[in-house]
Amino acid sequence: MLVLGIETSCDETSVSVVENGRKVLSNVVSSSVRLHQKYGGIIPEIAFRKQLETIAPVAESALRDAGIDLGDIGLISVTDNPGLLGSLVVGISFAKALSLAAEIPLLGVNHLHSHIFAGFLEEKKPRFPFTALIVSGGHTSLYYVRDFDRIELAGSTKDDACGEAFDKVAKILRQGYPGGPVIEQLSRRGDPRRVRFNCLNSKEPYNFSFSGIKTAVLYHVDKHAQKGALSGKSAFVCDTAAAFQDAVIEALVVKSLAACKAYKTGSLVIGGGVAANGRLRAVFAREGKVRGIGVFFPSLAYCMDNAAMVACLGYHLYKKGHTSGLDLDVSFN
Ligand code: KG4
Ligand code: ZN
Numbered sequence: 001m002l003v004l005g006i007e008t009s010c011d012e013t014s015v016s017v018v019e020n021g022r023k024v025l026s027n028v029v030s031s032s033v034r035l036h037q038k039y040g041g042i043i044p045e046i047a048f049r050k051q052l053e054t055i056a057p058v059a060e061s062a063l064r065d066a067g068i069d070l071g072d073i074g075l076i077s078v079t080d081n082p083g084l085l086g087s088l089v090v091g092i093s094f095a096k097a098l099s100l101a102a103e104i105p106l107l108g109v110n111h112l113h114s115h116i117f118a119g120f121l122e123e124k125k126p127r128f129p130f131t132a133l134i135v136s137g138g139h140t141s142l143y144y145v146r147d148f149d150r151i152e153l154a155g156s157t158k159d160d161a162c163g164e165a166f167d168k169v170a171k172i173l174r175q176g177y178p179g180g181p182v183i184e185q186l187s188r189r190g191d192p193r194r195v196r197f198n199c200l201n202s203k204e205p206y207n208f209s210f211s212g213i214k215t216a217v218l219y220h221v222d223k224h225a226q227k228g229a230l231s232g233k234s235a236f237v238c239d240t241a242a243a244f245q246d247a248v249i250e251a252l253v254v255k256s257l258a259a260c261k262a263y264k265t266g267s268l269v270i271g272g273g274v275a276a277n278g279r280l281r282a283v284f285a286r287e288g289k290v291r292g293i294g295v296f297f298p299s300l301a302y303c304m305d306n307a308a309m310v311a312c313l314g315y316h317l318y319k320k321g322h323t324s325g326l327d328l329d330v331s332f333n
Contacts, residue, residue, distance in 0.1 A: 001074040003318075004062070004098070005311025006055075008091030009083025009111045010137065011036060011047045013054040016307035017066035017073070021315030024121060026065035027301065027308040030054045033178065040177050041167065048086030055094045062307075070102050077314020080108030080324075081331040082138070088330045096326055107314045108324045108331060111305075112139055113151055115271035117316070118298035118309035126267035126296045133256045135280075136272035136305075137163035137178070140208050142256060144263045148316040154259050155206025162248060163274045165210035169217050169244050173237050174230045183241045184277050186233060190242030195220060197247040206259050208251060217244055249280050253287050260293050267294045276303040 003021070007014040016027040032050040036042050063070060078095035080088065092108065099106040116132040119125065131154070132143040140157040160168065163180055170179025175186065197220075199213040217240060221230070229236040260268050268288060274280065281297055288295035302309055 001315065002066075002068060002072055003075045003077050003311040003315045004059075004073045004104075005307035005309070005314060006059070006076065006078040006091045006095050007111070007114075007305055007307040007310045008051050008055065008087045009079045010087060010305055011042050012305040013051045013058050014305060014307035015055075015059040015062035016311050017062055017068060018121070018308055018311035018315065021312045022121065024308045025068070026062045027306055028058050028062045028065065029304070029306055030058050037177050040171050042084070044084045044086055047084055048090055051087055051090040055090055059094070059098075070098065070104075073102070073104050075105050075107060075314055075318050077107050077109055077310050077318075078328075079111045079114065079310055080328060081110060083111055085330060092328055092330065096328060100326060105318065106324050106326070106328060107318055107322060108328045109310055109313050109317065112141060114309040114313040116143060116145060116151070116269055117148070117313040118271050118302040118306070119269045119296045120312050120316075121302055121308055122296070122298060124296065126269055126294060129263070129265055130267035130269055131256065131260045131263055131265045132269040132271065133252060134272045135162040135252065135270070135274035137161060137167065139272070140210070142206050142259045144259070144265070145269070148313065149320055149322065154263070155204070155208070155255065157208040157210060158204075159209055159211035160214060162208070162210055162252070163272070165214050165248065166274065168214050169241070172214070172218050172221055173240060175237070180274055180277065183245055184279065186238045186241035187245045187279065189233065190235070190238030190240070192239070192242035192246040194239040195243045197243050199247050199251045200254060205262075206255055208255065210248070213244065213247060245277075245279060249283050252280065253283055256284075257287060257291060257293065266292070267296060269296045271298055271303065273304050276300050
């Protein structure tokens with residue numbers, strides 16, 4: 001069965017065609033990130049206005065790239081929460097219009113759950129049950145996953161999301177937006193031992209907190225940055241970025257592996273934009289191996305927001321009997 005996935009929860013407009021929840025025939029992603037760069041963060045009104053303009057051409061490209069017609073589609077799967085309200089409405093309205101016009105079944109899916117199943121687009125898949133860590137710009141959550149429709153939240157961030165912390169620290173260091181890829185690049189040149197940050201909150205084993213480390217970086221910069229140290233890729237900037245990145249990765253690793261142990265799962269799935277970080281991938285793979293836990297990552301293209309993962313989860317949920325009606329709306333679950 002061919003599934004048309006639609007993803008518009010943040011600044012991306014993405015439409016994808018996926019066969020049987022596995023084979024990606026097309027995955028078109030149009031991002032408005034450049035329009036937000038000068039503000040150092042996403043401006044919702046700009047995001048959804050752009051999505052209104054791009055959704056139809058992006059969908060046409062996805063069908064063209066896949067070499068199929070709308071009539072070949074067996075299901076339309078669309079992100080219905082969480083995300084920016086106006087942006088979600090654009091995707092949902094478009095999906096409902098297609099569903100009505102072409103008489104194709106419709107299904108709304110959770111954005112974070114679709115990040116969990118992005119890894120199912122790969123050859124090697126985990127077996128249920130498994131633990132999942134989703135690290136994105138808006139969320140940081142640990143899940144115990146029994147099945148496609150049986151997902152329990154084990155812990156989440158108490159304040160900033162992990163990707164948000166990367167974005168804010170890049171801003172403090174006067175580097176670009178989005179901060180994640182920038183911090184990763186800077187860290188490659190930096191020495192993480194020059195300064196030490198910590199974001200392990202030991203009282204809550206599966207919950208995260210990233211606002212303290214952001215403030216610690218700010219104080220460090222205020223106190224130690226010499227004149228001109230924040231211009232370009234100075235040693236100070238690179239060392240600070242590397243120390244921040246290592247502290248964040250340490251917290252993610254310690255808490256995720258603790259959750260694997262508590263839930264007795266031998267597999268850990270990692271997804272979301274921050275899962276594109278090369279150092280994070282290497283440390284998780286190493287630490288998982290030491291403890292006999294299989295660590296699964298989506299390929300880089302499916303870490304960031306994309307519609308292929310939405311089609312993938314939609315396919316599996318539909319097979320289990322889930323569908324939505326034309327009254328589908330943004331869900332606040
Ligand atoms: O999942 P995503 O594409 O969108 C949301 O659902 O939020 O995640 C975007 C986040 C941004 O905060 C961005 O800075 C972060 O993912 N990110 C990274 C990297 N690439 C993107 N963080 C760390 N290292 C990266 N290489
Ligand atoms: Zn996302």
